[in-house]
Amino acid sequence: MRYLPLTPRDRAHMLRAIGVPSIDALYDGVPAAARRREALPLPAHQGEIEVERHLAELAACNLGAGRAAFFLGAGAYRHHVPAAVDHLIQRSEFLTSYTPYQPEISQGTLQYLFEFQTQVALLTGMEVANASLYDGATATSEAVLMAARLTRRHKAVLSGGLHPHYRDTVATLTDFAGFRATALPADADGGQDLVASLDGDTACLVVQNPDVFGRLHDLEPLAGAAQARGALLVAVVNEPVSLGLVRSPGEMGADIVAAEGQGLGGGLNFGGPHLGLFATRERFVRQMPGRLCGETVDADGRRGYVLTLSTREQHIRREKATSNICTNSGLMALAFTIHLSLLGEAGLRRLAELNHAKAVQLADRLAGLPGVRLANDSFFNEFTLRLGRPAAPLVAALAGRGVLAGVPGSRLWPERADLADLLLVCASECTTAADMTALVDGLKEALR
Amino acid sequence: MSHSSDLARAASAPASPVVTATGHRGLDREEALIFELDAEGRSGVDLPEPPPVTPRLGGLARRRPIGLPGLAEPQVVRHYVRLSRRNYAIDLGLYPLGSCTMKHNPRLNEKLARLPGFADLHPLQPEETTQGALRLMHELTHWLTTLCGMPGVALTPAAGAQGELCGLLCIRAALRAGGDQRQVVLVADSAHGTNPATAAMAGYRVEAVPANARGRVDLQALKARLGPDVAAMMLTNPNTCGLFEDEIAEAAAAVHAAGAFVYCDGANFNALVGRVRPGDLGIDCMHLNLHKTFSTPHGGGGPGSGPVMLAAALAPYAPLPFLLREGERLRLVERREGEAAASFGRMKAFHGQMGMFIRALAYMLSHGGDGLKQVAEDAVLTANYVLARVGDVLSPSFPGPCMHECLFDDRFLKGTGVTTLDFAKALIDEGFHPMTMYFPLVVHGALLIEPTETESLDSLEEFIAALRHLAAEATAGRAERFTGAPHLAPRRRLDETAAARKPVLRWRPPDRPRAAE
Numbered sequence: 025m026r027y028l029p030l031t032p033r034d035r036a037h038m039l040r041a042i043g044v045p046s047i048d049a050l051y052d053g054v055p056a057a058a059r060r061r062e063a064l065p066l067p068a069h070q071g072e073i074e075v076e077r078h079l080a081e082l083a084a085c086n087l088g089a090g091r092a093a094f095f096l097g098a099g100a101y102r103h104h105v106p107a108a109v110d111h112l113i114q115r116s117e118f119l120t121s122y123t124p125y126q127p128e129i130s131q132g133t134l135q136y137l138f139e140f141q142t143q144v145a146l147l148t149g150m151e152v153a154n155a156s157l158y159d160g161a162t163a164t165s166e167a168v169l170m171a172a173r174l175t176r177r178h179k180a181v182l183s184g185g186l187h188p189h190y191r192d193t194v195a196t197l198t199d200f201a202g203f204r205a206t207a208l209p210a211d212a213d214g215g216q217d218l219v220a221s222l223d224g225d226t227a228c229l230v231v232q233n234p235d236v237f238g239r240l241h242d243l244e245p246l247a248g249a250a251q252a253r254g255a256l257l258v259a260v261v262n263e264p265v266s267l268g269l270v271r272s273p274g275e276m277g278a279d280i281v282a283a284e285g286q287g288l289g290g291g292l293n294f295g296g297p298h299l300g301l302f303a304t305r306e307r308f309v310r311q312m313p314g315r316l317c318g319e320t321v322d323a324d325g326r327r328g329y330v331l332t333l334s335t336r337e338q339h340i341r342r343e344k345a346t347s348n349i350c351t352n353s354g355l356m357a358l359a360f361t362i363h364l365s366l367l368g369e370a371g372l373r374r375l376a377e378l379n380h381a382k383a384v385q386l387a388d389r390l391a392g393l394p395g396v397r398l399a400n401d402s403f404f405n406e407f408t409l410r411l412g413r414p415a416a417p418l419v420a421a422l423a424g425r426g427v428l429a430g431v432p433g434s435r436l437w438p439e440r441a442d443l444a445d446l447l448l449v450c451a452s453e454c455t456t457a458a459d460m461t462a463l464v465d466g467l468k469e470a471l472r
Numbered sequence: 473m474s475h476s477s478d479l480a481r482a483a484s485a486p487a488s489p490v491v492t493a494t495g496h497r498g499l500d501r502e503e504a505l506i507f508e509l510d511a512e513g514r515s516g517v518d519l520p521e522p523p524p525v526t527p528r529l530g531g532l533a534r535r536r537p538i539g540l541p542g543l544a545e546p547q548v549v550r551h552y553v554r555l556s557r558r559n560y561a562i563d564l565g566l567y568p569l570g571s572c573t574m575k576h577n578p579r580l581n582e583k584l585a586r587l588p589g590f591a592d593l594h595p596l597q598p599e600e601t602t603q604g605a606l607r608l609m610h611e612l613t614h615w616l617t618t619l620c621g622m623p624g625v626a627l628t629p630a631a632g633a634q635g636e637l638c639g640l641l642c643i644r645a646a647l648r649a650g651g652d653q654r655q656v657v658l659v660a661d662s663a664h665g666t667n668p669a670t671a672a673m674a675g676y677r678v679e680a681v682p683a684n685a686r687g688r689v690d691l692q693a694l695k696a697r698l699g700p701d702v703a704a705m706m707l708t709n710p711n712t713c714g715l716f717e718d719e720i721a722e723a724a725a726a727v728h729a730a731g732a733f734v735y736c737d738g739a740n741f742n743a744l745v746g747r748v749r750p751g752d753l754g755i756d757c758m759h760l761n762l763h764k765t766f767s768t769p770h771g772g773g774g775p776g777s778g779p780v781m782l783a784a785a786l787a788p789y790a791p792l793p794f795l796l797r798e799g800e801r802l803r804l805v806e807r808r809e810g811e812a813a814a815s816f817g818r819m820k821a822f823h824g825q826m827g828m829f830i831r832a833l834a835y836m837l838s839h840g841g842d843g844l845k846q847v848a849e850d851a852v853l854t855a856n857y858v859l860a861r862v863g864d865v866l867s868p869s870f871p872g873p874c875m876h877e878c879l880f881d882d883r884f885l886k887g888t889g890v891t892t893l894d895f896a897k898a899l900i901d902e903g904f905h906p907m908t909m910y911f912p913l914v915v916h917g918a919l920l921i922e923p924t925e926t927e928s929l930d931s932l933e934e935f936i937a938a939l940r941h942l943a944a945e946a947t948a949g950r951a952e953r954f955t956g957a958p959h960l961a962p963r964r965r966l967d968e969t970a971a972a973r974k975p976v977l978r979w980r981p982p983d984r985p986r987a988a989e
Contacts, residue, residue: 025843027838027926028843028925028926029926029927030850030853030854030928031929037929038853038929039853041857041860041861044856047853049873050852050853050873051747053715053717053718054718055718055721055752058749058753059748060747060748063841064619064749064841064845065841066615066618066840066844068840068841068842068843069842070838070840072580072838074837075837075838076580076584079608079830080584080589082605083588083589083604085589085603085607086601086603087593087601088588088591088592089592091588094594096594096596098596100594102594106517108548108549111549112549112553113771115552115556116556116564117556117558117559117560118552119563119771120562120574120577120769121770122569122770123770123772123773124559124772124773125569126905127963128900128963129558129560129900129905129961129962130558130559131558131963132558132559133772135555135558138505138978139505139507139979142978145978146539151978156773156774158630158631158774158775159820159822161821162630162820189820189821189822190821192792192818193818193821196817197673200674200675201675240530241530267534268538269529269533270533270534272538275534275535284821291591291592292591292593293827294590294593294594294602294605294823294826295594295595295822295823295826296595296630296822296823296824296827297630297775297777297825298821309975315773316975316977318971318972319976319977320967320968320970320971320976321966321967322963322964322966322967323965326963326964330968330971332968333972333975334972335972338664338665338666338668338669339664339911340665341669342668342678343668343669343672344672345669347669348637348672349631349633350633350665351632351770351773351774352631352773352774352775353773353775354771354772354773354774354775355771355772355773355775356771356775362548364540365506365541365543365548365551366516366517366545366548367516368514368515369539370513370514370515371515371519371542372538374517377522378520378522380525380528380529381523381525383528384525385525387528401528401530402532403528416598420598428594428597428601438807439807453519
């Protein structure tokens with residue numbers, strides 16, 4: 025067995041040194057009823073050839089985005105990731121290291137986390153960011169819990185533009201933690217009055233930008249209204265590339281930013297692992313969840329980095345910790361930070377402009393189809409169409425022709441029949457003119 | 473511009489007697505922050521000119537630059553390669569972090585997770601186009617339920633701590649469904665910090681159950697505390713002292729008799745995989761860390777994956793989505809309906825850590841049922857071998873045998889002027905990552921060693937020799953090599969107190985130190 029270096033002779037030698045007759049003796053504490061001497065009814069070990077063949081067969085049963093004209097977004101975005109990113113994150117020293125608890129021999133990880141935190145803070149327009157959480161949905165939940173701690177209030181108002189998976193994740197955690205999450209109904213056509221739902225027990229207003237329909241919101245008046253009532257504004261971003269072109273939540277007054285970072289550096293990966301980003305004001309830092317990396321000096325006075333403010337965390341504070349999170353999304357944070365370093369200021373702006381321009385072109389072409397209405401007045405790289413009939417069957421039909429047309433409303437809001445005619449469509453720098461034509465022609469024909 | 477050499481010159485004398493002009497020491501290079509390597513307008517990508525369009529940003533276009541540095545690709549590549557060389561890693565050597573299971577990460581698994589049919593797949597594509605991915609999840613389910621002897625599994629949790637939360641939420645939902653509002657979760661004294669933090673997050677009051685003199689859960693104390701207010705008992709098995717909870721069956725029976733559930737932290741499943749099924753021990757609920765037992769890489773802190781194994785009584789309450797088989801076809805139930813009607817809800821976006829599922833399944837297929845059993849046995853063998861070989865010079869906290877990790881306390885350092893921390897840091901100079909220190913909390917100055925099954929005998933011997941040598945040095949009164957350690961790492965000890973007192977959590981441009989916003 026190729027991953028096990030001990031030989032039968034080694035094992036015999038080791039058992040002698042330990043002073044037991046057999047390996048079974050080391051399992052003496054296991055209740056007799058639970059002891060198994062024979063292997064479980066599972067297939068026997070296999071070589072690389074067989075394992076690779078089997079998994080390649082499974083992979084071949086999927087229609088990967090690269091084999092289709094591809095237009096899905098809704099919280100997972102397909103961007104071109106420069107080749108250097110994946111090469112670098114596979115460096116053994118990054119890939120196979122543990123959490124940097126021993127800073128003297130983890131400066132590589134710690135320095136990139138410090139750089140990552142800085143990039144996230146700059147991008148979101150906030151003062152400080154943590155070293156990552158699991159994904160955008162859990163980051164949003166953590167933001168709500170943090171707002172509740174900061175305000176000592178018990179209610180969160182979730183805008184109707186929040187991704188339903190995020191809404192449901194927040195609802196799960198707030199329900200069991202004794203908070204109330206007031207989720208406003210999905211707001212496909214815009215114009216929902218968010219301020220009316222704020223009251224004296226509201227800890228935070230949660231607004232996604234661009235929202236799940238792709239629409240952009242000026243957060244400034246919302247931040248002002250929330251803050252005037254003693255509440256915080258939690259801004260959610262699930263397409264990080266949008267921040268290259270759209271005003272940052274920090275600039276518009278957000279108190280906490282919870283974001284999905286997968287769009288930079290990460291692949292789609294069928295939905296995971298993704299990358300939770302979390303940023304806030306410096307004065308709130310001691311209520312932040314997750315690991316934080318900070319600058320310091322070593323015994324020789326040289327600059328170095330450590331994990332810091334750990335008294336917020338579970339391994340020190342146990343049941344009084346700000347969160348139970350331990351393992352986060354370190355390697356995805358590395359991919360994010362490398363991708364952003366390659367892009368730089370100019371590259372990110374160009375990438376964002378390219379996404380927006382392609383989406384504008386596509387939206388104009390699709391909105392020209394008979395029976396199709398564009399629901400958005402504003403958007404970044406994703407927008408919503410009203411098709412006037414259920415979108416899911418059309419999406420299924422188009423998939424059969426190699427067009428992955430977008431996300432139908434019924435997939436995200438299965439309980440809302442009135443949203444079944446929605447189609448969320450996303451364009452990116454990867455979208456070609458031929459892809460657009462395939463979608464436009466396919467939809468036209470399917471709608472006929 | 474580069475500040476790296478300036479920085480190094482500003483520092484006091486390096487450990488080496490040779491003072492270099494650059495501040496680098498041979499292959500050990502100082503590296504500036506990426507922000508200090510910036511030149512405006514430079515980029516490491518070439519993207520086409522966007523087609524001219526009228527923006528539709530609703531007047532919300534960014535007005536100010538972000539402040540990101542510009543670098544060309546060669547600079548970016550060098551920056552990260554240089555940083556990587558300042559890390560220890562399992563690919564460099566034995567990584568004996570107790571309860572972390574730092575084992576070899578097969579590269580085949582990395583290759584397979586990158587197959588475009590998996591990596592380039594959107595979670596909301598029509599299910600007809602993702603049947604292979606769903607089949608993979610289904611196969612993973614089969615392996616995990618067979619290995620654990622438990623009928624249900626929730627694949628979605630993103631990591632161990634989220635798995636714990638998932639498990640407790642299943643328990644809470646099951647109790648609520650029966651109209652039961654129990655408020656207390658009991659946690660073993662030796663538990664990982666995530667256990668009490670999770671119980672608090674799930675809305676429970678946490679009470680500790682002490683360990684007995686044998687390092688196991690005190691059964692009498694547990695029985696005395698059980699009552700109608702207790703929802704669950706959380707324990708780890710093998711526990712964090714590296715010992716099998718040999719009274720688990722009786723403990724589980726008592727917990728069940730009190731109407732509560734047994735939650736097991738599966739962080740230490742490496743000792744049991746393929747050999748002992750947790751379902752046979754009376755456990756109702758247990759998370760697995762795919763990034764421990766099943767060797768998906770730790771990646772410097774994540775991502776992980778924490779599937780939760782569930783007894784039949786808890787399975788209906790698992791989080792969304794549910795994966796169902798209908799003949800040859802698989803489908804995801806993403807709302808509370810049908811089989812998923814009692815689900816406690818969603819706990820993250822989409823369907824779980826697919827990238828980790830692929831790696832874990834490849835790992836299991838490679839080992840097979842026979843190989844996984846050998847994994848557990850070799851893991852237990854290596855830990856017992858280390859215990860046997862250093863037990864006379866370090867101070868084992870409990871008599872052997874242990875399971876997959878062995879625990880020592882600091883009695884052997886008494887009167888030497890050397891602490892557990894010093895001893896661990898000296899191990900860095902010997903070329904090893906330190907063991908887990910000061911955990912579990914049930915012994916003084918804990919040193920917890922988990923070698924794992926992927927170490928060769930030669931590798932173990934080298935590690936044992938280093939431990940024996942350091943123990944001899946400490947008892948011989950050579951405290952100075954310990955108190956100043958590490959001497960031979962890229963950095964000496966870092967000032968963590970200063971870091972926490974006045975936190976510097978990001979870089980700021982030197983000309984306007986606090987005005988980056």
